Ligand SMILES: Nc1ncnc2c1ncn2[C@@H]1O[C@H](COP(=O)(O)OP(=O)(O)OP(=O)(O)O)[C@@H](O)[C@H]1O
């Protein structure tokens with residue numbers, strides 16, 4: 001369960017601050033797939049960064065899996081992030097010099113897991129995303145859709161409770177985008193991981209369990225079902 005309570009956030013020094021999020025509240029039960037939509041600049045990525053504990057809200061609270069996480073120290077936030085959250089970005093964010101399996105295994109390095117075990121866990125996730133035959137390929141040797149599937153495997157390797165995906169299909173052609181979307185849907189159903197996905201695509205948004213629409217830093221619509 002993810003709960004946002006009256007989140008307000010902005011950028012810049014207090015006197016000249018531009019307010020980006022304005023009293024955002026939301027309750028997300030576990031195991032669902034959510035779409036976050038809204039015009040460019042409406043605050044979607046800002047909200048994802050706060051939920052992902054990459055930044056702290058100026059006011060308000062965030063609860064994740066029963067724990068209040070919005071005020072915790074940076075080092076504790078890093079631990080919670082590693083334990084509970086997986087990220088998928090529009091531009092994949094893979095390390096170019098590492099092979100697919102090494103990219104996927106990276107979050108496990110921070111957990112102090114040995115190489116053989118990391119490799120095994122990475123292989124398992126790469127097989128899950130249909131890339132069991134691409135373990136040693138580097139990102140530049142793969143298509144966009146394959147790169148995003150590597151990124152999804154990396155997000156899954158820590159067995160998170162929540163995946164935050166910021167326009168995961170934004171850099172893909174429609175066919176690869178549909179494949180990535182179907183993959184996220186399967187993973188959500190099979191593992192019960194919650195997924196919060198930013199998308200500009202109305203068809204993809206409609207295929208999610210819930211849709212939240214933002215405008216000028218506020219949630220203007222919170223729709224359930226189809
Ligand atoms: N690091 C930052 N410093 C200052 N302003 C920022 C920063 N990040 C975002 N903003 C501003 O906050 C507002 C919301 O940005 P955000 O990236 O959350 O929008 P978005 O909904 O994700 O847009 P898009 O659909 O284009 O990705 C924008 O006006 C943006 O200029």
Ligand SMILES: [Mg+2]
Nearest residue numbers: 044045046166
């Ligand atoms: Mg954005």
